[in-house]
Amino acid sequence: xxxxxxxxxxxxxxxxxxxxxxxxxxxxxxxxxxxxxxxxxxxxxxxxxxxxxxxxxxxxxxxxxxxxxxxxxxxxxxxxxxxxxxxxxxxxxxxxxxxxxxxxxxxxxxxxxxxxxxxxxxxxxxxxxxxxxxxxxxxxxxxxxxxxxxxxxxxxxxxxxxxxxxxxxxxxxxx
Amino acid sequence: xxxxxxxxxxxxxxxxxxxxxxxxxxxxxxxxxxxxxxxxxxxxxxxxxxxxxxxxxxxxxxxxxxxxxxxxxxxxxxxxxxxxxxxxxxxxxxxxxxxxxxxxxxxxxxxxxxxxxxxxxxxxxxxxxxxxxxxxxxxxxxxxxxxxxxxxxxxxxxxxxxxxxxxxxxxxxxxxxxxxxxxxxxxxxxxxxxxxxxxxxxxxxxxxxxxxxxxxxxxxxxxxxxxxxxxxxxxxxxxxxxxxxxxxxxxxxxxxxxxxxxxxxxxxxxxxxxxxxxxxxxxxxxxxxxxxxxxxxxxxxxxxxxxxxxxxxxxxxxxxxxxxxxxxxxxxxxxxxxxxxxxxxxxxxxxxxxxxxxxxxxxxxxxxxxxxxxxxxxxxxxxxxxxxxxxxxxxxxxxxxxxxxxxxxxxxxxxxxxxxxxxxxxxxxxxxxxxxxxxxxxxxxxxxxxxxxxxxxxxxxxxxxxxxxxxxxxxxxxxxxxxxxxxxxxxxxxxxxxxxx
Numbered sequence: 001x002x003x004x005x006x007x008x009x010x011x012x013x014x015x016x017x018x019x020x021x022x023x024x025x026x027x028x029x030x031x032x033x034x035x036x037x038x039x040x041x042x043x044x045x046x047x048x049x050x051x052x053x054x055x056x057x058x059x060x061x062x063x064x065x066x067x068x069x070x071x072x073x074x075x076x077x078x079x080x081x082x083x084x085x086x087x088x089x090x091x092x093x094x095x096x097x098x099x100x101x102x103x104x105x106x107x108x109x110x111x112x113x114x115x116x117x118x119x120x121x122x123x124x125x126x127x128x129x130x131x132x133x134x135x136x137x138x139x140x141x142x143x144x145x146x147x148x149x150x151x152x153x154x155x156x157x158x159x160x161x162x163x164x165x166x167x168x169x170x171x172x173x174x175x
Numbered sequence: 176x177x178x179x180x181x182x183x184x185x186x187x188x189x190x191x192x193x194x195x196x197x198x199x200x201x202x203x204x205x206x207x208x209x210x211x212x213x214x215x216x217x218x219x220x221x222x223x224x225x226x227x228x229x230x231x232x233x234x235x236x237x238x239x240x241x242x243x244x245x246x247x248x249x250x251x252x253x254x255x256x257x258x259x260x261x262x263x264x265x266x267x268x269x270x271x272x273x274x275x276x277x278x279x280x281x282x283x284x285x286x287x288x289x290x291x292x293x294x295x296x297x298x299x300x301x302x303x304x305x306x307x308x309x310x311x312x313x314x315x316x317x318x319x320x321x322x323x324x325x326x327x328x329x330x331x332x333x334x335x336x337x338x339x340x341x342x343x344x345x346x347x348x349x350x351x352x353x354x355x356x357x358x359x360x361x362x363x364x365x366x367x368x369x370x371x372x373x374x375x376x377x378x379x380x381x382x383x384x385x386x387x388x389x390x391x392x393x394x395x396x397x398x399x400x401x402x403x404x405x406x407x408x409x410x411x412x413x414x415x416x417x418x419x420x421x422x423x424x425x426x427x428x429x430x431x432x433x434x435x436x437x438x439x440x441x442x443x444x445x446x447x448x449x450x451x452x453x454x455x456x457x458x459x460x461x462x463x464x465x466x467x468x469x470x471x472x473x474x475x476x477x478x479x480x481x482x483x484x485x486x487x488x489x490x491x492x493x494x495x496x497x498x499x500x501x502x503x504x505x506x507x508x509x510x511x512x513x514x515x516x517x518x519x520x521x522x523x524x525x526x527x528x529x530x531x532x533x534x535x536x537x538x539x540x541x542x543x544x545x546x547x548x549x550x551x552x553x554x555x556x557x558x559x560x561x562x563x564x565x566x567x568x569x570x571x572x573x574x575x576x577x578x579x580x581x582x583x584x585x586x587x588x589x590x591x592x593x594x595x596x597x598x599x600x601x602x603x604x605x606x607x608x609x610x611x612x613x614x615x616x617x618x619x620x621x622x623x624x625x626x627x628x629x630x631x632x633x634x635x636x637x638x639x640x641x642x643x644x645x646x647x648x649x650x651x652x653x654x655x656x657x658x659x660x661x662x663x664x665x666x667x668x669x670x671x672x673x674x675x676x
Contacts, residue, residue: 011644013637021637027645031638033631040638049534049590052635059632060590061639071643075636077589077596078628079522082637084644112526117363120356135360138527141343141411142364166526 012090013071013082021082106149108171110164114138119160119171121153127173134158134170151175178202178254178278178494182247183221184237185258187548188562189470190217193256196486205250207236207243211558216550225250235558237261240268247277254278254493256486260560263469264291280493282392282468286443290466293337294375299442305435305463308454310377318355324376325354331379334358336365342412343368347379380462382614383454384423385409387467388436389477391488392446393498400433401481402507404473408602410525410618415595416602417473418512419480422573422611423455432461439466448474448489457614472515475546475567479511510576514566514584514599518555518592521625525595527561530554533591535563538583542569555592563594573611577603597626 009025030037041053042061051058052075062074069084085093118135121127132144133153155172158164180203183190194204194217206221210228218224225246227236236242238261247255255272257263263281266288272279281287289295294314300307309328314337315321325332325348334357336344344365346357358374366372385406392398405421406414424432436451450471452464474485483500492498519525531554537545547564555561568583570576581603587596607613607621618625 011641013640015633015637019633021634021641023638023641025645027638027641031631031634040635042639042642047534048536048588052639054631054635058588059635060588061636062590063639063643066643066647069644071640073636073639074593075632075639076628077594078626078632078636079520079593080633080636080640082640084640111524132356137367142360142367144360166523 010087012085012087014085014090014093016081104175105154106147106151106173106175107169108133108145108148108173110136110158110166110168110170111143111145112136112138113163113165114143115163116158116160116170117142119156119158121156121171123153123156125153127151127153136164136170145170147171147173149173149175176200176202176494178280178490180205180223180250180252181254181256181280181490182225182243182250182252182277183207183217183258184243184255185261185263186212186215186217186237186559188217188546188565189258189472189548191220191548192546193258193486194220196484196490200487200490202490205246205252207246209236211235211556212554214553215548216553217548223250235261240265240271243268244271244275244277247272248275252277254280254490256280256489257469259469259472264467266291278493280447280489282443282445282447282449286445286449287468289443290449290468291338293335293339293465294373296465297375300439300463303438303442305439306461308378308380308462311375314373314375315358318358321358321376322351322354325351328376328378331381332376333379334361334374334376336361336369336371337373337375338369338371339365342409344374345412380454380456382616382620383407383456383462384421384613385414385452385615386421386423386432386455386461387450387452387471388433389471389474389485390436390440390445390449390451390466391483391485391492391498392440392449393492394446394495395497396441396444397498397501398437398440398445399498399500399502399505400436401477401483401485401505403429403432404476406473407613407615408608408617409615414473414515415618416512416514416599417476418510418573418576419476420507420510423459428459428461435461435463439463447492448485454615472565473513475544475565476511476513479544479567479569480507480509481505482508509569509571510573511567511569512576512580514568514580515562515595516564516566516587516589516599517561517595518563519561519595520593521595521598522593525625527557528555528593529557529561530592532563532589534588535590536586536588537564537566538586540579540583540586542579543567543583544569563589563592566599577609597628601625601627 013021030039044050052061059076064072072081114136117137121133127147129150131147133147134145136143151173154174158170182205197204203222205223208224208226262268266284269279270284311324331349334346344361346361348354348357361374362372386403388403389401403421404417404419406417408416450467453461455461518528520528535551544567568580570579602608
């Protein structure tokens, strides 16, 4: 059974910033740091809700989203998004994304719910990174939504006077 | 005591803060129950509750002058405390109270009006030779006039709403071709927020510290200051953390700025608690910015280092009593830091994240004070501000206060909404915050990351994601992944199986 050793039972958690964490299966309730194993305990109680106990400290945890192999975890008030991959699917993903990495469209989304006050660009106009493209009013503040990249406006989905939800698409920019 | 019963024209933590002191002074309180939060925690601190849940008015009751006066009269409250925000700096409301023989716990309508109108306040400061940033004498009518004025005083300039405050209607302009756009944004925002589109222009002081002085004045003409607060940690002019005293001031500068603050307060015969705001540049030049004629959100840090209950003083002054202490009696002891824990998503540009507080636990150490208006089960509703709690931590000096704050932040436990906690955990570890050299530009210029996580937190979160995945998909033997040679499970097939769950 030499192949057993070669093809270890593993799962990977790939973060949205492309950091990779691997865990052997069956999943142990401990993590090795250097030479020591530390217990990880997932617990819940009436007062605190769900938490992880690690090195004698409790950390609040919450599952914000879980869809197929994609998880958004709130750990100690910070949100992390992971996709869980098998060695095979990870390999396949790397092959698929190898050709990418340039000239993809930038999607400017509403960072918070609010009302579109003004659109400062037109389709076809060029913008610089950091230039205001939309003015969004939320909590009585007028917020300038800035372009994330240098490029050309290819599509404007927002309309002045309309209300938008968080993450609604406002503008598409082609770098 | 003339004041027998106070109507609290406010909600949340400040309503509770006022009612706690009133109770100590054996004064009764009336709170208003609203449809937006009928189960709010502040209601449980009141002696009487006025039920306003049936009110269908578009205007929130805390902004409805006629309604509040009617409630005070009906509930036989002979005084009103406005708290902060809402009508706290509305001269007409203060006058209406007086007209109805209700004691307004705050300054005179005249002082509110003069300091509330930034153009009048500027002229007052000018007359009293208070240092100020160069700027327009009056309001600016249009873009052309704005461009002319900006050229005279030199870029960068800041456009401010004449009736403004709290950062709304404020825009910085660095070059001529931005003026048209910024002028229109500032003016529109001013109109929306303050019902007054008029704006003026000032020289913009680059990278200043925000230093404000707490003032107390009585109706006999005595005015003293209770030292300064530093509020340079702000984002888009919204304060996030305040401390008292400031590491930028020594006794000499404190005395100088303090006496200027008293002078400007005296210029409007100020009584009650008030705050004079200054900008301090890197050469220790200071410039008068504005005076806030209300109790401030950050008042606890001053209370912690002076031992004076500011709400009690407001009530006593409104009652007609003379101040019991003189300037030389005021001693600043130790250091206090306040973190505003808001329901905001630090990872999404501090976007408000309203929701229900599922669990809440606060540190109970002696050096910690918590002012809050929520408890487990409370909701942070979109119609009001996003504050969850103010965490106020004391130490014998700044270093000690910082150490205690770091400890306290790790003990705060809030579930149900995202909070600004990760931001403060980062802040207390940042060298520039630790050494006190930060300015109001800190968040925009010095920060690359807005939150702190310890070394292993992301890995632990990853472990949890794997754990969930295993439990959802692989715990049942019938679908367990077979990694053996030649039997590698097709990921698409795996996905299909997962989707059945």
